[in-house]
Amino acid sequence: MIKLFSHITMVFFLMTSVLSAQKTEVCKTCEISTIARAVEKAKPFDTIEVRAGTYKEYNIGITKPLTITGEGNPVIDGEHKGEIITIRSDNVTLAGFTLVNVGTSYTTDYAAIRVVKSKDFNIRNNTLERLFFGIYLEKARQGKVLNNTIKGDAVNEYNSGNGIQLWYSNNVEVSGNTVQNVRDGIYLEFSDNIEIRNNKSIDNLRYGLHFMFSNHDTYTENLFENNGAGVAVMFSKFIKMRDNTFRKNWGPSSYGLLLKEITDSELTRNTFESNTQGVRAEGVSRMTFTENDFANNGYAVKIQGACYSNTFSRNNFLYNTFDLSYSGRINENNFDHNYWSDYYGYDLNRDGTGDVPYRPVKLFSHMTNRIPEAIVLLRSTFTGLLDFSEKVTPVFTPPGLMDNAPEMKKIIW
Known part of the structure; x- marks a missing residue:
């Protein structure tokens, strides 16, 4: 009763103050x-x-x-x-x-x-x-x-x-x-x-x-x-990132979006265009990456250590130098139903998804992570041979890291 009276008194005071x-x-x-x-x-x-x-x-x-x-x-x-x-x-x-x-x-x-x-x-x-x-x-x-x-x-x-x-x-x-x-x-x-x-x-x-x-x-x-240096989201959880544009963040230590020690979050319908790195992930877990466009970046997505239980689905990877860079030999993340502009597989049953899985990690991206100076060999015949051999017999990249159902056409969302 006393509490109710105090609330009524406060409301009366505020109304009187506003009216006067x-x-x-x-x-x-x-x-x-x-x-x-x-x-x-x-x-x-x-x-x-x-x-x-x-x-x-x-x-x-x-x-x-x-x-x-x-x-x-x-x-x-x-x-x-x-x-x-x-x-x-x-x-x-x-x-x-x-x-x-x-x-x-x-x-x-x-x-x-x-x-x-x-x-x-x-x-x-x-x-x-x-x-x-x-x-x-x-x-x-x-x-x-x-x-x-x-x-x-x-x-x-x-x-x-x-x-x-x-x-x-x-x-x-x-x-x-x-x-x-x-x-x-x-x-x-x-x-x-x-x-x-x-x-x-x-x-x-x-x-x-x-x-x-x-x-x-x-x-x-x-x-x-x-x-x-782009955008940095660090040491946080339950973050929702939707419909943003990350553009023209260039430099040796620059990225569209740095995710560091992030859990239980979502990245949906964002555009990453013309960045040195579209997304750089370090210590990221239980996060969904859905319906994002990665276009004309140096690295579309760069995954460093301690990233697990993340899902990449229905994203467009368009004309990036490297679609995906991955450190380590173990993949605990899921990549399915993404569109990759570098995918040249076929779809015999015409269900809209490729019949051949796609391996998005190129051996040359692994090499440039170890030896940055090797980037001068980009677009050479040598790098093409390296990437082809890694696709046939994965040695340096996680053997299970592939998109088992790559989309044949760019995803419209």
Whole structure:
């Protein structure tokens, strides 16, 4: 009974606060001419409207529920002095601003917008430029980061930050954002139940998306293009990766997607195009790879050690230099009903699958793993003879590694 009464009291308080909320205008000629002053004077659940102009402010602290909106795209210039806005309250909305010139430090992760131990926040339709960290969520939950544009000018990893960072944050939607020219486009650590959808992460120094120790996360319909090392998903489980595009991630240590110590996850209907390595898997188990396109990559899929009980089914392997690279002599993964552009078998009963199994691992890929300099022999007659002999009598590749039912036509999904 006491608990019910306390809930009723809280609801009544919130309704009263919302109904009595006031609106404050901020402009150069208004009674209140700075954002910090407006925040200080505002009551909980008030609305602050900031008119067009440039406001040279930093360390704006928000400790009460507020809606702060920019009209005419006002600019908040931090003058490289530190953090610009820090939110330490539930129910805060920040929308319609351009934030520039975040401070840079080797000891403090200054951000344009930081949310600390708060919930029900909404950070949307902002533009962030000349930054250290962009949007930093620290032990935050049940919020949204929507339709923001984040553009850094990162040159070196050691003095640059991430575009959107989540640390110990749960149940957050990150959607419709564009992030470029920072260290990691989107970074998650110890963050569960995160939805990352319809973002563009391009031209970043290191990873387009990087997350570690984060479970039950979903990322869908994102574009990761021309990032220094592609995308990395590490030490996590129950991850769903669907309908993403991984494109033009080139370099000696670059891949479309690095999977390291991942279990019980799925990779479905993604496109891997023109990457040094489409997917690199290390310590991956109980994962399904279904209906993905691997096109024009150096290596479509590179499987390293401790990968087992994974299923590759109904994927298209199209004109890659190497469709599959495999370390070790034991195969504990299943490859069936995939389309391989290098398959030249026949289908006498016309059921759509080849009558001859396909061995996707070429001996030359095994050789280049051991001796990288051997790549200069690519396309030579010598490599053709090597690959043919390995198909006839497998010696270096796992004898059971084959697609027993290769598709005769490209799979449409």
